[in-house]
Amino acid sequence: QSVLTQPPSASGTPGQRVSFSCSGSSSNIGSNYVCWYQQVPGTAPKLLIYMNNHRPSGVPDRFSGSRSGTSASLAISGLRSEDEADYYCAAWDDSLSGYVFGTGTKVTVL
Amino acid sequence: EVQLLESGGGLVQPGGSLRLSCAGSGFTFSTNGMSWVRQAPGKGPEWVSGIGRDTHYADSVKGRFTISRDNSKNTLYLQMNSLRAEDTAIYYCAKGDRNSGWLIWGQGTLVTVSS
Numbered sequence: 001q002s003v004l005t006q007p008p009s010a011s012g013t014p015g016q017r018v019s020f021s022c023s024g025s026s027s028n029i030g031s032n033y034v035c036w037y038q039q040v041p042g043t044a045p046k047l048l049i050y051m052n053n054h055r056p057s058g059v060p061d062r063f064s065g066s067r068s069g070t071s072a073s074l075a076i077s078g079l080r081s082e083d084e085a086d087y088y089c090a091a092w093d094d095s096l097s098g099y100v101f102g103t104g105t106k107v108t109v110l
Numbered sequence: 111e112v113q114l115l116e117s118g119g120g121l122v123q124p125g126g127s128l129r130l131s132c133a134g135s136g137f138t139f140s141t142n143g144m145s146w147v148r149q150a151p152g153k154g155p156e157w158v159s160g161i162g163r164d165t166h167y168a169d170s171v172k173g174r175f176t177i178s179r180d181n182s183k184n185t186l187y188l189q190m191n192s193l194r195a196e197d198t199a200i201y202y203c204a205k206g207d208r209n210s211g212w213l214i215w216g217q218g219t220l221v222t223v224s225s
Contacts, residue, residue, distance in 0.1 A: 002154070032208070033209050035212075037211075044204075044215035044216070044217065044218060045147075045202075045212075045215065047206075047211045047212060049211075050211035050213075051209060051210065051211075056211075056213055086154070088155060091208075092208040096169065098157060098166055098167070098168050098169065099145070099157035099166075099168075099208055100157065101154055101155045101156065103154065104154045
């Protein structure tokens with residue numbers, strides 16, 4: 001059972017903005033950086049956001065991350081069909097001395 | 111080109127052992143943190159173990175799995191003992207650390223624990 005909670009699904013039409021949350025605690029999100037990963041079924045996860053709000057080279061600026069207290073959020077603006085995937089937040093947990101992934105949010109482009 | 115290539119997966123009986131390998135190329139292997147992440151069928155990713163200045167393990171594998179690296183061979187290993195059905199998953203190696211995230215991933219190797 002993951003210690004990072006995400007809504008199971010989110011959806012939008014092409015061009016819309018969607019956002020969803022990742023809820024944790026003081027031992028993970030509250031004191032460590034958050035990363036976000038995108039995963040298309042059958043492929044390895046892809047890093048979208050690191051250190052709360054930084055994008056690796058090549059990730060479109062349509063993707064943005066933020067953190068406030070013990071929660072984080074990922075926003076996708078200008079939604080495109082290729083954004084349909086599963087999205088996972090992740091952070092180090094000081095109490096577990098381990099890395100934890102969120103429960104995942106499936107994004108559907110209507 | 112930066113690449114990671116896993117090998118060593120397969121079918122093993124409960125209680126058995128397996129050693130996974132991950133060969134890195136295109137970067138200075140010795141100076142990078144590395145991790146193993148697994149994904150059971152239909153489930154989300156689960157971090158298994160990481161190695162940098164020290165080693166860390168998920169509670170679910172602590173005492174059964176051992177992570178190690180041979181920098182002379184640019185290779186990361188995961189020794190898995192006392193395997194259980196719930197260890198069945200695709201195992202990925204990934205380059206990075208807890209702050210910068212894992213930017214580079216291998217293609218994964220499937221481990222199936224079944225009698």
